[in-house]
Amino acid sequence: MDELDVLNRLKDAGIEVLTCMQCGTCSGSCPSGRYTSLNTRRFVRMVQVNMDMLHCEDLWMCATCYNCQERCPRGIKIVDAILTIRTIAVHEGIMLPEHRKISHLLLKHGHSVPINDSTKQKREKLGLEPLPETVHKYPQALKDVQRLMESCEFDKLVAEK
Ligand code: SF4
Ligand code: SF4
Structure with missing residues (x-):
């Protein structure tokens, strides 16, 4: 896909x-830009002049x-533009390794950040049950969650290309 398509x-x-x-x-107005390389004005300019936004880390x-x-x-629908370009990028197999990793965790465990012993202990200290009301507590539901993700081809979308 060339930039004009974007x-x-x-x-x-x-x-x-x-x-x-x-x-x-x-x-x-951008809180993220205070801590990252993101410069929203520059980002919009780069989109305007057809630069390769699919490989731009600021995305x-x-x-x-x-x-x-x-x-x-x-x-200008700036965020809608960013989300649309992200969607195009992911469909082209372009995503950050970290995002691919948490997507695989989601496919495997039904959680992008699976619970660990430390979090269970913190929950108990707060008077909560150690496991939340999710597939962690109801592991028999994990297959349903995985089937859902497969039915919309999320597994193929985040597979290593
Ligand atoms: S939506 Fe994104 S680009 Fe816009 S201000 Fe928030 S973090 Fe910055
Ligand atoms: S016109 Fe909108 S998108 Fe362009 S620099 Fe100003 S706030 Fe950002």
């Missing part, structure tokens, strides 16, 4: 980024808080 896919999804005037309100730095989208004076 712009067209955004347009098809009703997302127009070409009206961005580079005011920087989005970057100034994965957004916390989807929607601050930028709510404040953009041009009403």
